[in-house]
Amino acid sequence: MKVYPTQSIRNVVLIGNTKSGKTTLAETMLFEGKVIDRRGSVEAKTTVSDNSEIEQIYQRSIYPALLYTEFMDNKLNIIDTPGSDDFVGGVISAFKVADTGVMIVNAQQGVEVGTEILARYAEKHNKPLILGVNQLDHEKANWEGALESLKKTFGKKVVIIQFPIDPGLNFKSFVDVLKMKMYVFKDENGTREEHEIPADLADQAAEYHQELAEMAAENDEALMEAFFDKGQLSEDEIRKGLAIGLSKCEIMPVFCLSGKKDIGIKRLMEFIINVAPAPDKMVQKLKTGETVPCEVTGQTSLFIYKTAIEQHLGEVSYFRVMSGKLTEGMDVVNHETGAKERISTIYAVAGKKRDKLTEIAAGDIGCTVKLKSVKTNQTLNSGPKEWAFEPIVFPPSKFRTAIKAKQEKDEEKLGELLNKAHAEDPTIRIEYSKELKQTILSGQGEHHINILKWHLTNTNKIEVDLFAPKIPYRETITKVALADYRHRKQSGGAGQFGEVHILIEPVVEGVPAGNRFKVEGKELVLNLKGKEEFTMDWGGKLEYYNCIVGGAIDARFMPAILKGIMEKMEEGPLTGSYARDIRVFVYDGKMHPVDSNEISFKLAGRNAFKEAFKKAGPKIMEPIYNVEVLVPSEHMGDVMSDLQNRRAMIEGMSSEKGFEVLKARVPLAEMHKYSTTLSSLTSGRATFTMTYADYQQVPAEVQDKLLKDYEASEKDE
Numbered sequence: 001m002k003v004y005p006t007q008s009i010r011n012v013v014l015i016g017n018t019k020s021g022k023t024t025l026a027e028t029m030l031f032e033g034k035v036i037d038r039r040g041s042v043e044a045k046t047t048v049s050d051n052s053e054i055e056q057i058y059q060r061s062i063y064p065a066l067l068y069t070e071f072m073d074n075k076l077n078i079i080d081t082p083g084s085d086d087f088v089g090g091v092i093s094a095f096k097v098a099d100t101g102v103m104i105v106n107a108q109q110g111v112e113v114g115t116e117i118l119a120r121y122a123e124k125h126n127k128p129l130i131l132g133v134n135q136l137d138h139e140k141a142n143w144e145g146a147l148e149s150l151k152k153t154f155g156k157k158v159v160i161i162q163f164p165i166d167p168g169l170n171f172k173s174f175v176d177v178l179k180m181k182m183y184v185f186k187d188e189n190g191t192r193e194e195h196e197i198p199a200d201l202a203d204q205a206a207e208y209h210q211e212l213a214e215m216a217a218e219n220d221e222a223l224m225e226a227f228f229d230k231g232q233l234s235e236d237e238i239r240k241g242l243a244i245g246l247s248k249c250e251i252m253p254v255f256c257l258s259g260k261k262d263i264g265i266k267r268l269m270e271f272i273i274n275v276a277p278a279p280d281k282m283v284q285k286l287k288t289g290e291t292v293p294c295e296v297t298g299q300t301s302l303f304i305y306k307t308a309i310e311q312h313l314g315e316v317s318y319f320r321v322m323s324g325k326l327t328e329g330m331d332v333v334n335h336e337t338g339a340k341e342r343i344s345t346i347y348a349v350a351g352k353k354r355d356k357l358t359e360i361a362a363g364d365i366g367c368t369v370k371l372k373s374v375k376t377n378q379t380l381n382s383g384p385k386e387w388a389f390e391p392i393v394f395p396p397s398k399f400r401t402a403i404k405a406k407q408e409k410d411e412e413k414l415g416e417l418l419n420k421a422h423a424e425d426p427t428i429r430i431e432y433s434k435e436l437k438q439t440i441l442s443g444q445g446e447h448h449i450n451i452l453k454w455h456l457t458n459t460n461k462i463e464v465d466l467f468a469p470k471i472p473y474r475e476t477i478t479k480v481a482l483a484d485y486r487h488r489k490q491s492g493g494a495g496q497f498g499e500v501h502i503l504i505e506p507v508v509e510g511v512p513a514g515n516r517f518k519v520e521g522k523e524l525v526l527n528l529k530g531k532e533e534f535t536m537d538w539g540g541k542l543e544y545y546n547c548i549v550g551g552a553i554d555a556r557f558m559p560a561i562l563k564g565i566m567e568k569m570e571e572g573p574l575t576g577s578y579a580r581d582i583r584v585f586v587y588d589g590k591m592h593p594v595d596s597n598e599i600s601f602k603l604a605g606r607n608a609f610k611e612a613f614k615k616a617g618p619k620i621m622e623p624i625y626n627v628e629v630l631v632p633s634e635h636m637g638d639v640m641s642d643l644q645n646r647r648a649m650i651e652g653m654s655s656e657k658g659f660e661v662l663k664a665r666v667p668l669a670e671m672h673k674y675s676t677t678l679s680s681l682t683s684g685r686a687t688f689t690m691t692y693a694d695y696q697q698v699p700a701e702v703q704d705k706l707l708k709d710y711e712a713s714e715k716d717e
């Protein structure tokens with residue numbers, strides 16, 4: 001393959017709700033570019049894009065697929081992404097390296113929640129969107145409905161480039177109001193004829209053409225003047241105006257498509273080449289906020305946007321050349337690790353088909369293999385400038401589960417595989433929780449995690465169990481309490497003796513410790529001698545006061561008492577969860593001249609703490625999350641009542657372009673499998689995000705249940 005200069009490269013990402021027809025469309029684009037001479041289909045499991053076994057089983061895309069095609073002497077890189085929210089990581093990484101998004105909308109449904117969410121990602125990344133109304137050959141295709149929904153969602157940015165003639169089973173032609181021609185398709189392989197626009201459609205076409213010219217003029221003063229002078233613009237002038245408007249994200253042009261019947265695909269590709277921005281038109285930022293021009297004359301710099309482990313090849317690193325040009329055998333340095341890497345082979349990629357390149361220029365996308373240690377989001381430089389491009393920011397997880405190998409011998413291998421899974425798909429996250437003593441796996445949805453499970457079972461032959469993760473409860477106290485504890489052991493050998501008197505109270509932010517207490521009918525005035533303060537690893541505090549007078553306990557035993565208390569805080573007295581925010585005053589005790597030692601005081605401290613804790617109005621606290629749900633209005637009621645059953649506190653509601661945004665605070669304990677429930681309540685038409693907020697006391701009935709459960713589990717052991 002020849003080396004394409006930066007200006008002859010276009011990078012597009014295909015996005016759209018699941019089943020809108022992206023993979024089928026990509027296949028047709030490759031066919032039009034003659035990368036393949038026969039088109040496969042999703043049903044026959046023969047597309048270039050959905051080439052993994054699991055994608056073929058589910059007949060849907062799961063991984064973002066890099067594809068290229070050569071067209072009109074340009075190289076068109078296409079990333080076909082999965083439509084399902086579960087695999088949104090692939091869409092986000094694709095937006096990092098693509099310059100234009102092509103939003104595919106199913107002509108039967110028009111805009112769906114998926115469409116809306118994906119468009120938000122385009123907006124976030126500042127990438128222009130071309131709109132394709134697809135499947136116009138479907139018997140239920142509804143052009144007017146789809147167009148109306150696009151206008152409702154995207155407003156005045158929407159501008160018609162084409163309108164279909166007779167959408168439905170007989171769909172074979174459309175009018176293009178940029179070219180002012182009618183295209184008629186002769187077969188299902190893209191063979192087309194250009195005709196004059198029929199008289200009965202001429203007025204409609206002229207009206208759309210005028211709207212198009214006006215929109216094109218709006219983004220450029222010279223064009224505006226020309227438009228006012230002549231009352232119209234030439235085709236080239238319109239194209240120029242559209243190019244400006246598109247790259248400023250001010251225009252969303254609409255195309256008519258049937259990916260399956262190869263109608264309109266060539267026109268879409270021509271438009272992409274002629275009008276969509278070349279890679280050097282889009283700004284690439286460094287972590288420092290500076291921008292780097294996408295020029296072949298600059299220092300060679302590659303950004304790794306994805307890594308994958310592929311059969312026969314090993315680790316494959318996908319990159320975009322951000323600047324300069326990459327040649328075979330070039331040495332580069334990883335900005336993050338300082339490691340040197342040699343790029344021995346460069347490939348242009350169309351699914352499993354890979355073409356070796358000797359050189360690849362700024363703006364192009366490709367892959368290489370056998371790098372020693374390169375991860376997603378790293379930059380590789382070949383010059384003195386230590387550039388680091390802004391990383392891809394992956395969304396927070398929506399689904400958590402605990403995972404365990406069925407057989408203990410597989411645990412280590414499972415750990416390795418999970419780490420690899422995270423490297424390939426950063427929206428899969430793994431954390432070993434020391435507190436819960438569980439490995440917590442999280443992702444974008446139950447389906448996302450089940451795909452990983454499928455790989456573990458089928459590809460790696462490891463059986464695993466997925467189960468509800470424990471909740472990281474916290475324990476604290478609400479009032480002052482006292483406890484005296486004597487630890488004494490005198491059976492055989494050396495004895496043990498230690499006695500500790502303590503007072504405990506809650507730590508309240510901003511309220512310092514006093515020294516006078518009225519508790520259990522006693523009045524105590526303590527002598528606050530020494531204070532130590534600890535911030536616990538799990539949040540919250542322990543304040544430890546030495547108030548011993550008259551040498552009742554030797555200073556050398558104070559650390560042992562503290563150790564005993566710390567141990568009990570790590571395994572709270574109520575349910576074994578971490579305790580937090582407690583002040584302990586050690587004010588009295590007793591020693592034995594022979595039998596007192598550290599272990600005795602540690603045990604006395606531990607037990608005194610446990611007793612005092614239980615008398616101090618102990619409470620269990622649970623983590624609360626801020627949850628934001630985006631839901632179509634008609635499902636609002638169901639989503640709301642479901643949330644109320646989850647002890648949610650609804651914080652607000654607002655409307656946004658036909659969807660409702662619902663904000664609530666929900667206990668983590670009630671969020672297990674929420675993504676699955678939400679999906680079934682709304683037929684997959686809603687989405688949500690959740691982020692940790694704070695800890696709050698659990699309601700009394702929940703606390704009772706937790707205490708009973710813990711007691712029962714203690715008895716079992």
Ligand SMILES: Nc1nc2c(ncn2[C@@H]2O[C@H](COP(=O)(O)OP(=O)(O)OP(=O)(O)O)[C@@H](O)[C@H]2O)c(=O)[nH]1
Nearest residue numbers: 018019020021022023024060061083135258259260
């Ligand atoms: N009638 C008709 N059916 C189509 C067209 N394009 C795709 N389909 C069918 O729609 C279904 C989904 O097509 P895909 O290409 O897999 O859709 P996708 O957008 O890639 O879906 P995801 O990968 O799940 O996001 C398949 O059964 C296709 O055969 C089209 O232009 N016309």
Ligand SMILES: [Mg+2]
Nearest residue numbers: 022023060061
């Ligand atoms: Mg697909």
